[in-house]
Amino acid sequence: MSKDNSFRTIPVRSSEITPEQVYINRRQFLKAMGIVGAGALMAAACATSPTTQPVQTQASTPLDFVPGATTDELGAPLNTYEEITNYNNYYEFTTDKSGVAPMAKDFKTSPWQVEVYGLVNKPQTFGIEDLIKQFPPEERIYRLRCVEAWSMVIPWMGFQLSKLLEAVEPKSSAKFVRFESILDPKQMPGQEDMQYPWPYQEGLRIDEAMQRLTILATGLYGKEMPPQNGSPIRLVVPWKYGFKSSKAIVKIELVDYQPKTLWSSIAPNEYGFYSNVNPNVSHPRWSQASERRIGESGRIPTLMFNGYGEVAPLYEGMDLKENY
Ligand SMILES: Nc1nc2c(c(=O)[nH]1)N[C@H]1C(S)=C(S)[C@@H](COP(=O)(O)O)O[C@H]1N2
Numbered sequence: 001m002s003k004d005n006s007f008r009t010i011p012v013r014s015s016e017i018t019p020e021q022v023y024i025n026r027r028q029f030l031k032a033m034g035i036v037g038a039g040a041l042m043a044a045a046c047a048t049s050p051t052t053q054p055v056q057t058q059a060s061t062p063l064d065f066v067p068g069a070t071t072d073e074l075g076a077p078l079n080t081y082e083e084i085t086n087y088n089n090y091y092e093f094t095t096d097k098s099g100v101a102p103m104a105k106d107f108k109t110s111p112w113q114v115e116v117y118g119l120v121n122k123p124q125t126f127g128i129e130d131l132i133k134q135f136p137p138e139e140r141i142y143r144l145r146c147v148e149a150w151s152m153v154i155p156w157m158g159f160q161l162s163k164l165l166e167a168v169e170p171k172s173s174a175k176f177v178r179f180e181s182i183l184d185p186k187q188m189p190g191q192e193d194m195q196y197p198w199p200y201q202e203g204l205r206i207d208e209a210m211q212r213l214t215i216l217a218t219g220l221y222g223k224e225m226p227p228q229n230g231s232p233i234r235l236v237v238p239w240k241y242g243f244k245s246s247k248a249i250v251k252i253e254l255v256d257y258q259p260k261t262l263w264s265s266i267a268p269n270e271y272g273f274y275s276n277v278n279p280n281v282s283h284p285r286w287s288q289a290s291e292r293r294i295g296e297s298g299r300i301p302t303l304m305f306n307g308y309g310e311v312a313p314l315y316e317g318m319d320l321k322e323n324y
């Protein structure tokens, strides 16, 4: 434990504690009581049930990527830069959403390398500047739907992950992609919190990673990515709950197994591997049928796959309860 644990003394209003965090507190309690054991977690993690239930899709407007548009393709207005950069989930810094921006403001993102390796013919380590040069970012306006039932509309700058994967030539044995975020507790005081298995890890099936909507984002609102949003490079997978979109990525590994993810390893029944946005499958502790758009009052209905129905074929024949 380093001496710098100043974040612990930041008072957190109960309204700012995320449902994700509430789970942890409860689990710590159960653990202290000896109720939750590794065995129970393992059993839950393995209890997936493939069925042949048909995929339910919802009509969706075809996406057209319009640079400089002021709404998403469904007509919803963009969230403001202020909103997008001051209401963040980034547990490496703090669980206080409005506290991330001030804590992350001096986060050092240069030099930065992204290692792309594993089951590929051409493993390569990219400096962030070269990566951006080789794969020029374009604007993508996406809805971001957090598992906590709030959402925003964000104009990202990014490039398709498929382009990077094609460049390293995945072998046919590569079935999944594993994303690892930076481990740097000196800069990220939240990483002193040992109840999380740092570094942040996520994963996608390779066809999900190759889907055209999946991007690596390096900016927003036409500017460099602010540290609180995952600078210098973060994943954005708009049809999945926000926690799948890892920030500050340093490793991309192609593997032949379903990777462990930070959230599914601590709460497999709440934050599963697939975690596709699905209004019909409640989180164990709250409904996912509607959401609160940041900056607006009231609630709006949550759309299947967050409104990106074009991804439905990826899940044909799969039980969409795999969400949790
Ligand atoms: N490394 C890392 N990536 C992360 C998180 C995190 O805590 N650490 N939080 C996730 C969650 S829960 C959400 S909702 C989004 C939030 O992205 P934003 O702050 O850019 O809106 O980032 C995701 N990526």
Ligand SMILES: [Mo]
Pocket (backbone or CB within 6 Å): 089, 145, 146, 147, 148, 241, 242, 243
């Ligand atoms: Mo989230």
